[in-house]
Amino acid sequence: MKNYIKADEWNIIEEGFDPDLNKISESIFSIGNGHMGQRANFEEAYSGETLQGNYVAGVYYPDKTRVGWWKNGYPEYFAKVLNAANWIGIDISIGDEKLDLHSCKVTDFKRVLNMREGYLQRSFIAELPSGKKLAINAKRFCSIVDEEAGAIQYAITPLNFDGALSVNAYIDGDIANQDSNYDEKFWEQVNNDSEGADAYLTLITKKTAFVVCTGSRVAIFQDGKPVDASYIPVSKTKYIATGFTVKAKQGQETIIYKYAVNVTSQNYNADELTQVCKTVIDRVAAKGFEQMLAEQAEAWKAKWNESDILIEGDVAAQQGIRFNIFQLCQTYSGKDDRLNIGPKGFTGEKYGGSTYWDTEAYCVPFYLATAPQQVAKNLLIYRYRQLDKAIENATKLGFNNGAALYPMVTMNGEECHNEWEITFEEIHRNGAIAYAIFNYVRYTGDKDYLNEYGLEVLVGIARFWSQRVNWSGARNKFVMLGITGPNEYENNINNNWYTSTLACWCMDYAAEVVKQVKSSDPEKYHQLVEKLDFNELEETSFWNHISENMYFPKDEKLDIFLQQDGFLDKEIIPVKDLDPKDRPLNQKWSWDRILRSCYIKQADVLQGIYFFMDKYDTATIQRNYNFYEPITVHESSLSPCVHAIIAAKIGLEEDAYKFYLRTSRLDLDDYNNDTEDGLHITSMAGTWMSVVEGFAGMHVKDDRLKFSPFLPAQWKGYSFNITFRGILINIKVDVEGIHLSNNSASDITIDVFDEPHTIKAGTNVFVAHRVRV
Structure with a gap:
């Protein structure tokens, strides 16, 4: 460092x-x-x-x-x-x-x-x-x-x-x-x-x-x-x-x-x-x-x-978040739906400047809250315009009937990644694109997007997942074989919990959106049925059947989701017990040694928990965090922010702060000895998420914005603006409590600690601190 x-x-x-x-x-x-x-x-x-x-x-x-x-x-x-x-x-x-x-x-x-x-x-x-x-x-x-x-x-x-x-x-x-x-x-x-x-x-x-x-x-x-x-x-x-x-x-x-x-x-x-x-x-x-x-x-x-986060009492943390926001704003303006965001932006050549799943999983939330709605929408339209290529990519691999596999790496929609274990196996990227559509609609309320663009993409992705699984007679369940999950320190594994969870969610969500579009715009729905040669009853029934009968690896003794089959066959040695001379592993160990180790490059099971946090109680989240974080080496820039958000959720405030500081200063302090190749632009959006979704606990549920903030012990206060459905809101958290200001001409109701507060246009509301539950 x-x-x-x-x-x-x-x-x-x-x-x-x-x-x-x-x-x-x-x-x-x-x-x-x-x-x-x-x-x-x-x-x-x-x-x-x-x-x-x-x-x-x-x-x-x-x-x-x-x-x-x-x-x-x-x-x-x-x-x-x-x-x-x-x-x-x-x-x-x-x-x-x-x-x-x-x-x-x-x-x-x-x-x-x-x-x-x-x-x-x-x-x-x-x-x-x-x-x-x-x-x-x-x-x-x-x-x-x-x-x-x-x-x-x-x-x-x-x-x-x-x-x-x-x-x-x-x-x-x-x-x-x-x-x-x-x-x-x-x-x-x-x-x-x-x-x-x-x-x-x-x-x-x-x-x-x-x-x-x-x-x-x-x-x-x-x-x-x-x-x-x-x-x-x-x-x-x-x-x-x-x-x-x-x-x-x-x-x-x-x-x-x-x-x-x-x-x-x-x-x-x-x-x-x-x-x-x-x-x-x-x-x-x-x-x-x-x-x-x-x-x-x-x-x-x-x-x-629009986008600043003000931190009081911690100059290093303040400098870190502003540096990240600055680079994000320099990289993508959202004016052109032909353009996307490369992991290094305009700062270096590693990763080719091409588009990865990072955009959908990490960048979309930042632009949703800090830029005009069209900016995030254009990121999704970019993928819609490449749907034909995604179908072509899947066809090359033997899939049919309009199944779509979006590329791991692309400029024009064609797959162009040059490592087989990524190209063929790291297919969870398909789910990140579907999740971004869900996230966009949930945040903006723009359900017309589903009629115009989203449903076609979701059907193609659901068709892919329904063909990518297979029935296991031995388990009497559907299984997913030959996968590389977000943890790229393991390849060609079976039943990656995150990928299987995401696949089932995608099929469930696609079936739900089919019903929404059919109800809201019957004419458009029938046009899509004809265009996609879509048999609603047959296909959605099969998607539901897979989702209801999917195998998910779990260890009953530890009561945790297993990253994949056989994960506990590995020798579990915490990262703290590694010789510092062996770090980072990807620069010191052979690939064979890494693949046989228990060490996790970035959030994998925890990535799924982050996406679907509302599905799991705090105890479940804590058990999985307590098991997986100690064996995670965080040698991907995408890892610390997810851990910061989850640590904040379960009340581990010191962990949350530690991971925030690491993600916010990843490049400024050259944590992973790779800043010379270029900055980690897409993970910088994760830094913003660490504060807004982590420390402030922001999420959207049932069309309403919700917060459950805490103040890190190292800070005197922090504040930020977000725009939600056309309403500009300032949230300030200090030692006194939470101050919410409505800087728009319309009223809004926001939940703080699960209690609703209506903030009239141009007024403020104060809420006292509470212990997170």
């Missing part, structure tokens, strides 16, 4: 430059706006270890998979969001010396991610080998107002010399993904062009033929006045730069403004991209850096008003 980020409520601060931490910081200080993202690489040259990363949403490549493609049903490629043209580059030379932080002496280095206003600032003093010293102050952001644009303010001040500064402000498209199979590069040049202060580079992806035009414009100021520089174009394949030289005096600040734009063929005609790019650059450059920055601050203010 690292501990070099300075504690601050609104800023992420790094003081001093350590090359060994650079790739971690490149992840932590990443910026984005939902359309594009940028790791915290340096504008100037850096010849040290780095992961250069610029990403444009939705632009991907089907990289040939190295393993498994010869197996029937196995995907032929692994889709990955591509490292796109580097637009931030500003090479600085003084004579024949190039500014390179790896080869010069660096002092007074400070990097600040201003989360309140949405920009990255960096300052340092560099001493070149000749002894010349420069002070640099750089500021940049990806605009959430002009989402195709980014802007840089790069200030250079000679400290002990007069001389000429030679500058190349460049766009470099000759880049590759770090995880490229066979070291292949994925971009080809369409054209490049430079005119005066402008430069444009248009690239096309191999195979997928996405076209991206990246453009930039520079402006130079000294003593607050523009400098009329003589611009020299520098052009080579997949590279274009605007070169110029300016004279600078000791103590005189030279400011370079660089405005950059990414536009793609996803949104415009490919042959019009250069002109579109010029138009956008004209617009943002006319505003100027300061106006763009002011608009950025105002737009972030609105986002924070």
Whole structure:
């Protein structure tokens, strides 16, 4: 675990430059706006270890998979969001010396991610080998107002010399993904062009033929006045730069403004991209850096008003939650139902930037409560639009009659995961998608979604589960064989409790929704019956039969749900008894040793208990938590938040706080030694859940919002806003009790500790603390 980020409520601060931490910081200080993202690489040259990363949403490549493609049903490629043209580059030379932080002496280095206003600032003093010293102050952001644009303010001040500064402000498209199979590069040049202060580079992806035009414009100021520089174009394949030289005096600040734009063929005609790019650059450059920055601050203010969580008395916890919320808001705007959320967002290349089940299980709750309803809805529509591909994926594996298996990893709906035990066996992802539909309708009350989109998806998923089980004559029950559950430290096991529980719930829920749609919109129902060739009586009866006769592993002596058949054949050794030198297991042990151990990567049985908490009494939850948590290594970023929520539910407040702190600072403190690969964006939504669903006990039941809050001993108080069915509510929990404010024009009734409280529009209600039961 690292501990070099300075504690601050609104800023992420790094003081001093350590090359060994650079790739971690490149992840932590990443910026984005939902359309594009940028790791915290340096504008100037850096010849040290780095992961250069610029990403444009939705632009991907089907990289040939190295393993498994010869197996029937196995995907032929692994889709990955591509490292796109580097637009931030500003090479600085003084004579024949190039500014390179790896080869010069660096002092007074400070990097600040201003989360309140949405920009990255960096300052340092560099001493070149000749002894010349420069002070640099750089500021940049990806605009959430002009989402195709980014802007840089790069200030250079000679400290002990007069001389000429030679500058190349460049766009470099000759880049590759770090995880490229066979070291292949994925971009080809369409054209490049430079005119005066402008430069444009248009690239096309191999195979997928996405076209991206990246453009930039520079402006130079000294003593607050523009400098009329003589611009020299520098052009080579997949590279274009605007070169110029300016004279600078000791103590005189030279400011370079660089405005950059990414536009793609996803949104415009490919042959019009250069002109579109010029138009956008004209617009943002006319505003100027300061106006763009002011608009950025105002737009972030609105986002924070929707989504902020205020924690009093614990700076580390406050910084952690705001960092997580900040990165979630940078990653996904919800404006485009063709886009989804990759586990690393725009901060790295691990997991390919593709969509996993994380979105449905972890991200949907955050966007439901903190953004307009359409944002979460678009995440579900993304899956609806890929239903045909989900049916195709299932057909490849031998399923029929419209059975749908959503992919573990995807960009366009096709399965593209390259590990067989995940691709074929980790099928619980299907259930997460059905659960997200249920969660969306439960929270928003938008039952029309079921008529328009949801029922088709639910029928396809239920058909899959009904074919994936088989009847066991030995058990006289239906069973589920050859599964990998959420605990990926076990493969090819039978009767995973979580998967079987989720499968039965999916079939029950699909049958329930069939009745709802038939009753609420008979015309639409009959259209769907014809479209899906759906026999209601026959199919729903079979789903109910499976659900009523499913085998669920359980140990009667311990009175716990067994993770799968034979789990207690393992030697049960608590994690606390492991040698610390063996952690993390996935970096220290062989896979064979991990598979034979009792250790659990992330919540598995407890993931099911979290989803269906209302079904189980506190004693049942506590028995399962007490058994499984001590053997869970939490080597998945998705694990601590689920444990925090369950610990809060059963009154283990210290455990809840411990897991909250771990999930909120997972990347800031590099808990799992993997932050350099990129941030854990989807688990960040789990951090929000830890506070709102865990400490505040929020859930929805019978169309009503319910809370059962407690105040962690380490905090003086916490508060947050949520929007529920169009009503904005503020919940504040402090030492006195629970304060609820209705900041909307309509009344609302909310249950606190299972007692209803009607809060009239514009008024407040106070509820005293109680012991959770």
